[in-house]
């Protein structure tokens with residue numbers, strides 16, 4: 001079990017080296033004597049301490065970023081799509097070249113373990129490959145016209161500037177899902193990352209800037225604006241931002257959605273999840289235990305797809321719970337750079353407080369803690385939040401179980417009939433990801449059917465998290481309804497036009513209308 005943590009100085013050196021290799025020069029004087037500029041402090045959850053001051057965008061900077069992106073859009077929209085794909089291909093090459101550097105920054109700033117940090121960068125590489133292909137496949141339809149000598153078609157055009165608002169937990173992959181697809185679609189991007197992860201954002205923005213230089217794309221195809229909520233609000237309210245694609249809490253989405261709608265802009269919202277897995281009596285328990293532990297405790301419970309509720313058939317509940325508690329007891333919590341670690345730190349001590357409050361509420365509501373909950377390294381890193389993932393057995397789906405707590409807390413409930421399990425499954429406000437572990441095909445099919453899971457992602461014999469980029473990603477109800485990444489999610493980044501072409505030489509009106 002890892003016992004030590006890196007020092008903040010080590011992490012600073014590591015981050016600086018990665019940034020250097022990517023080509024980012026930090027203005028380390030920012031925030032120092034004399035300057036009036038607002039700064040955002042890069043920090044690391046590994047020690048909870050600050051790394052570097054990073055200049056924050058002023059309102060004038062945000063204005064300029066949107067103006068630049070809008071100007072670039074006017075040019076980019078008429079660049080042939082396969083040529084636009086060349087920019088994304090070059091970005092993908094640079095991401096491959098710097099996969100280790102970017103993974104270092106993800107670990108330093110977001111606390112992910114090595115394989116998950118590399119996996120996040122892999123997700124960026126994969127979406128670039130996807131978007132390059134997409135740049136030759138922005139298909140519209142030809143529709144049968146009701147009139148002779150007429151052709152009816154659907155054409156897809158670039159939309160405009162896309163404002164991407166991303167969260168700390170996937171500090172670069174979510175940006176890339178939006179950005180690679182938006183660029184192939186002929187849009188330009190202004191990115192407001194989480195203020196908790198400015199360094200990885202600077203690195204990604206620099207790589208895209210280098211890619212644009214290499215292929216001769218307009219420089220304004222992408223702008224980064226680092227800052228707090230006010231920066232996001234400025235993007236949300238700017239009518240030149242045609243689409244606001246925002247990932248974060250349901251509370252954030254509740255504000256963003258109506259504000260953008262009020263100016264008739266578009267939104268793509270990826271909000272909270274409260275994901276569940278049903279474990280049926282026929283389930284392969286070896287596979288289920290592995291799938292559940294990764295989905296519930298992996299990424300320290302900080303994915304929007306994290307497994308938060310387990311709905312287990314009562315005949316196997318005691319066996320499964322015993323196996324899960326045994327697995328939890330052995331989970332190595334600690335330094336995410338240590339190859340042996342599986343659970344890194346929570347993003348902040350505030351997140352730990354919220355986790356502890358949720359567990360206390362669950363207990364007050366009748367729940368029983370079966371595993372975990374202990375804090376680690378509080379003596380050597382009091383500002384960091386290392387915690388053992390928790391399992392709580394609950395009798396009912398009460399208040400706190402229906403909420404998303406962004407931490408590794410798994411609530412376990414039991415069921416008797418599959419209908420009851422599906423009802424429990426769907427009886428929460430969120431609708432992102434879901435899964436069933438079963439070897440009964442009819443049960444699996446029912447879970448995936450219209451009367452089964454009500455989520456945007458529904459899986460069989462695999463956990464709720466870790467989706468591939470090829471499918472569309474997103475969820476229903478309070479999760480916001482957006483779809484990003486693969487499949488035909490690209491359509492959200494374009495506008496369609498219906499074209500009627502009359503080659504008959506005479507005017508024929510639709511619906512047999514006669515006039516003149």
Ligand code: UN1
Pocket residue numbers: 123169170174247302303304305464465466467468
């Ligand atoms: C998120 O947590 O915001 O499916 C995204 C997954 C990842 C993406 C999660 N591919 O878990």
